[in-house]
Amino acid sequence: MINIAQSESRRLSHQYVGTEQILLGLVSESSNASEILNAMGVNLENAQIEVEKIIGRGNKLTPIDIPFTSRAKQVLELSVAESQKLGHNYIGTEHLLLGILREGARSIGQGVAIKVLQNLRVDLVSLEQQLQAALS
Numbered sequence: 061m062i063n064i065a066q067s068e069s070r071r072l073s074h075q076y077v078g079t080e081q082i083l084l085g086l087v088s089e090s091s092n093a094s095e096i097l098n099a100m101g102v103n104l105e106n107a108q109i110e111v112e113k114i115i116g117r118g119n120k121l122t123p124i125d126i127p128f129t130s131r132a133k134q135v136l137e138l139s140v141a142e143s144q145k146l147g148h149n150y151i152g153t154e155h156l157l158l159g160i161l162r163e164g165a166r167s168i169g170q171g172v173a174i175k176v177l178q179n180l181r182v183d184l185v186s187l188e189q190q191l192q193a194a195l196s
Contacts, residue, residue, distance in 0.1 A: 061085040061153060066126050072111070073118035078129040079160055079173035080111045086153050086160075093153035096190045100182050110176040131171045135159040138166075146195055154191045161188050 062077075065085035069077050086093045088104045097103075128136070139159035143151050161184060164174030177184060 061089050061091075061156065064088050068108075068111075069126050070122045072115070073120060073122055074115075075118060075120060075122060075126070076129050077126050077132050078115075079131050079135055079163065079171035080115065080176060082132055082135055082156060083160060083173040083176060084108060084111060086157055089153060091153035092194045093157045093191070096154075096187065096194065097157075097182075099190075100180075100187060102177070102180050102182060106180060107176055110179045111172065114172055114175055114179075131163055134166075135163045135171075135173075138162040148195070152195075154195050158188065158191050158195075161191075 061082075062085065065077050065081040068081045068084040069075075074081075084104065084107055087097055087102060087107045088094070135156065136159065139151050139155040142158045142162070143149075143155045146155075148155070160171070160173045164170050164184075170178075174184070177187070
């Protein structure tokens with residue numbers, strides 16, 4: 061999934077991996093999280109379009125080692141916390157998507173991933189409930 065996020069960053073000629081690239085990685089990978097997102101109307105194509113509308117394309121070459129934004133790092137940390145809270149010994153795509161939701165709820169302003177989900181008219185409360193049910 062992280063490799064896909066980095067590929068999305070390269071595709072857009074960005075210098076970083078942000079929450080939006082993590083979301084694109086989640087949508088494109090065959091997983092519980094992508095199935096839940098697909099059922100809510102989110103697919104790779106419409107998510108890519110929304111990401112590009114919000115942040116556009118870069119105009120520089122993407123570095124080989126693409127750094128994570130502070131928001132993306134926070135998503136990863138929150139994913140670990142969600143996994144531990146649920147007593148899991150792994151980080152699954154559901155945990156990562158919960159991390160995106162948690163980061164969006166904690167931050168002043170919102171990460172691009174949350175804006176993409178909102179623009180695609182995803183009910184974030186319902187999304188969280190479905191993720192929690194999938195992890196139970």
